[in-house]
Amino acid sequence: MGLFSKRSVSDLGEKKKDMPEGLWVKCPSCGESLYESALAKNLRVCTQCGHHFTMSSGERIAALVDEGTFEEIDANLDSVNALGFKDYLAKVKAYQVKTGLKEAVVTGRARIDGTPVVLAIMDFRFLGASMGSVVGEKITRAIETATREKCSVIIFSASGGARMHEGILSLMQMAKTCGALARHGEAKLPYISVLTHPTTGGVTASFATVGDLILAEPKCMIGFAGPRVVKETTHSDLPPGFQTAEFMMEHGLVDMIIQRPVMRETLAKLLKYVQQEKKAA
Amino acid sequence: MKQVLEFEKPLVKAREELEELRRKQALKNTSKVTLAIADLEKKLAELQEETYANLSPWQRVQIARHIQRPYMLDYARLCFDEFVELHGDRHIGDDNAMPGGFATLNGQRVMLIGQQKGRDTKENLLRNFGSAHPEGYRKALRLMRMAEKFGLPVICMIDTPGAFPGIGAEERNIAEAIAFNLLEMMKIRTPMVSVVIGEGGSGGALGIGVTDRVIMLENAYYSVISPEGCAAILWKHRQHAPEAAQALKLSAPDLMELGIIDHIVPEPHGGAHHDHHAVAASLKSALVSALAELTPLGSEELLQKRYEKFRAYGKFTEGE
Ligand SMILES: [Zn+2]
DSSP states (O other), X not given: OOOSOGGGOSOOOHXXXXXXXXXXXXXXXXXXXXXXXXXXXXXXXXXXXXXXXXXXXXXXXXXXXXXXXXXXXXXXXXXXXXXXXXTHHHHHHHHHHHHSOSSXXXXXXXXXXXXXXXXXXXXXXXXXGOXXXXXXXXXXXXXXXHHHTTOEEEEEEEESOBOGGGHHHHHHHHHHHHHHHHHHHHTTOOEEEEEEEEEOHHHHTTGGGXXXXXXXXTTOBXXXXXXXXXXXXXXXXXXTXXXXXXXXXXXXXXXXXXXXXXXXXXXXXXXXXXXXXXXXX | OOOOOGGGHHHHXXXXXXXXXXXXXXXXXXXXXXXXXXXXXXXXXXXXXXXXXXXXXXXXXXXXXXXXXXXXXXXXXXXXXXXXXXXXXSSSOOOTTSXXXXXXXXXXEEEEEEOOOOSSHHHHHHHGGGOOOHHHHHHHHHHHHHHHHTTOOEEEEEEESOSOOSHHHHHTTHHHHHHHHHHHHTTOOSOEEEEEEEEEEHHHHHTTOOOSEEEEETTOEEESSOHHHHIIIIISSGGGHHHHHHHHTOBHHHHHHTTOOSEEEOOOTTOGGGOHHHHHHHHHHHHHHHHHHHTTSOHXXXXXXXXXXXXXXXXXXXXX
């Protein structure tokens, strides 16, 4: 896991964040130059070709939930250097400064078109949204909160995989999150997994692919191993569109591919099928 | 052909020299030769002690990958009274990298599942170097569910460099196969024990490792990523695998300290490959006692404890 290193993802959308307002951003898909402000207004979807740029967790929450309903939970969990891995906490610190986030996932209660849900949004800008103890714990607690409050949990995944700086503890987060989902499922409560670019490694091989419903953003990369590793292992050319959302839908993993501008209304519609209407406490 | 590990080469050389002297002695015994033999024997014993007493994590990784190391099917023969192999995931095919079936351990009926490597090209073609496809993980789950249905405990033997990163594996959703196992193993209502017998490679290992007891052989390793893979990313070169192996805390003693494993099965001096029967006997007694502890527990208690075990993993701080 962690085979898919952050560097090999082309459109991180990281640099753009640092640019002052009003600058042009070049679409990596169609080459069109886009106004940063226009791109932000369009939920970071290219106005020309529909390419989905990386989106911050804050932007995503704003685009999804009923206004003013998001209430963050477990905001104060901090990573520790359990293995004594060289420079690990300095790295975490640098990403905290860079992104303004404490860790690679934001969780909380919210309503979507009136339906109470618990949301977990991974933020790829933070160390490739790799899963260490904090990410695993926050996702587990989000699931447990939803189980307790008898509502749906919706997880937006994006990840380079397990966080190797936390070694085996990272690997165990896969079992931990899936354990919480096992209990959530036994309580007949819904779990909607939304895959965004890129979802790989230990996140794909744990909570991201066991949703009752699995949605994906167009063309997002979904895979277990990184494409380079697959190519090197098999010594063969990869089929066209390999490991894209469309490819994975064709191969039976994904229920629906949803354009970002209609994500909120799609989730609202699906929630009404799977979740009994309830007044939140 | 015998595989000689790099760090064992001085030992092998000393052993060869000793053989040579003994041949000389057999031809013509002189006090000079006798003295030389005694001297070399002493040096060899010291060298052996020095080499094996403080194995580095990277040396253990090499032992864990040794081609003469006992594999899953060796233990099936050496630890169990009987093994009845069952095949197939009932959907796509039968994965020979993940054999499984009924087995009898010390008179107790169990389900035995594990990854199997090959020792030569022909065997590895069949076993895919112990890297299972989705079919292997789905067969494993089918067998676990059958075990639950018939009240049999499950024993999983982990020995894989990782789940197979191939085109077909991705197309048939290898990640989902592993994830689904993680979720479903949390619900199997009979005792489950896993043992890392060689390589515990990442998600591919964990995919059959969500069990009530996790045992490890002394020189096995269990890691989120291979030392080479970690070195390539963080040190920018695979050559730094020894440092990565150290940093990842992937050896049995390190994992015991981190609270990830429950028991370490001792190996013969220098590794399991030096004495298959001895290590099998130790493993057998560890498995028997793990099952003896788990069998009296009711299924609710078993599930609750299994959940708590994995729920507790992770280290972090929480502010106000
Ligand atoms: Zn475009």
